[in-house]
Amino acid sequence: MGFGIAASLLRAGHEVCGADVDAVRVDELRARGGMQQAILDVASQLDAIVVVVLKAAQADAVLFGESGIVATLPKGAVVVCCVTIAPDNAREFARRCDGLGILYLDAPISGGTVKAAEGKLSVMASGSIEAFERASPILDATAETVFDLGGTAGAGSAMKAVNQMLAGTHIAAMAEALTFGMTQGIDPDLFLKVIPKCAGTSWMLENRAPHIADGDYAPRSAVDIWPKDLGIVLDIAKTANFSAPIATAALHQFAAAADMGLGREDDAAVAKVYARNSGLTLPGEN
């Protein structure tokens, strides 16, 4: 999603410098008109940095680590942190940025790689008015919807956690119901014809169940996302002494899918856990 955001910023006329563990992606951005320098060499001239990594420890490293960028940014620059992290992490990152005269926008995103490439992400954002103002050219170029969740970092990450909790649970619940239906003679196409018109539907069901009906597990969003994101959700829940048995059950199903070697497949492949357990043959399997 980071590449899509960078490409959307280029399209909007911004000067963009890319950084990625995968050098091929950096070259690709340069070929599209991105800056040719390494990011740390231009850090002192940047207005903003957008962080799109997998987890809090990585965000911590790129922001504050040995080669962290925040120490080199000019005063008043803004960090737009799009990573799915715990609200406590967001508050800590904001505090450390503040100590260095850097603005911080807690700005987790949703929409996947396609929406990122189109500049049509949803952003659950919170931070100071100054952080919002400084980040607004970036939000304008990359987001279709920006939810303003208030003046302090953490609120954006909290709402993202709530959304991920539901989204992950609904994918696994869809897979559970679709395969349960198969045991009762309801094939996935019939499931898809009826359930989206009934009270049992969900956004994720309508988006992901067709992947199972088509036997198409090319990853739009991968299984591996969910042990991570639901893990973050349940870590936050644990800290709050909150018991979340349904999300926990969903996490176990994604973890089982990852254990089956399906981590890089589309997250609808969680259906394969149910199929294996109950001896079903999903569409597209021999």
Place this chain on the structure above:
Amino acid sequence: MGFGIAASLLRAGHEVCGADVDAVRVDELRARGGMQQAILDVASQLDAIVVVVLKAAQADAVLFGESGIVATLPKGAVVVCCVTIAPDNAREFARRCDGLGILYLDAPISGGTVKAAEGKLSVMASGSIEAFERASPILDATAETVFDLGGTAGAGSAMKAVNQMLAGTHIAAMAEALTFGMTQGIDPDLFLKVIPKCAGTSWMLENRAPHIADGDYAPRSAVDIWPKDLGIVLDIAKTANFSAPIATAALHQFAAAADMGLGREDDAAVAKVYARNSGLTLPGEN
């Protein structure tokens, strides 16, 4: 929902004879123009019987029990069975009806009491062409959507089970996520402003979460429905050697709500289980 169906049939110009364990409801239907006789006294003249009871054992009793009606119906009459039952029950009822020359439509309904009163139910129906034909005046008067799930009883009940599995799971998942959000400072109104526009939404979330935000637990659909319906789902699953950990977790939450004495409240009251467990105060509580 039975009263709503009977009232819709009256409105459509049919002669309707009501039967209910609650004599007040029968009197109410008579006052609206229903037949004055007791149902068993007119059974031999009926074209159709619509069964809307809570569970399979009750359906069995009213159809085939000591005072069961099927034995008295004229040959070629149709039983429209709207009860949420296992597909095996539906197949057995159809077989027993067939043995007596009676048609059987497996026709579980959804939509709640409001849609029932308006004649706008959704029906997941399966049965012979003759059963569909004979039942069509009833379906016309009571249903907005009829899903034709094929020629044999059981398919309707199977699809209903799939829908209930998802619907119940989504209500409990909504309650889990909404209360989890509260532990992170997200109040239910903010939850409702954001999540319905995100990938985490579901039909049930949008329908039930407002009840929690409003602190309004007047029962549109009661907590007690779900230990029953998810219990039926999990019984079917068990027979099929199908493990459904997410629906199982949802069932436990509804059972906990019933144990708290909330069985007659709106099913959104499952949020009170989470609130109690984590020391939250929901809207409308002091």
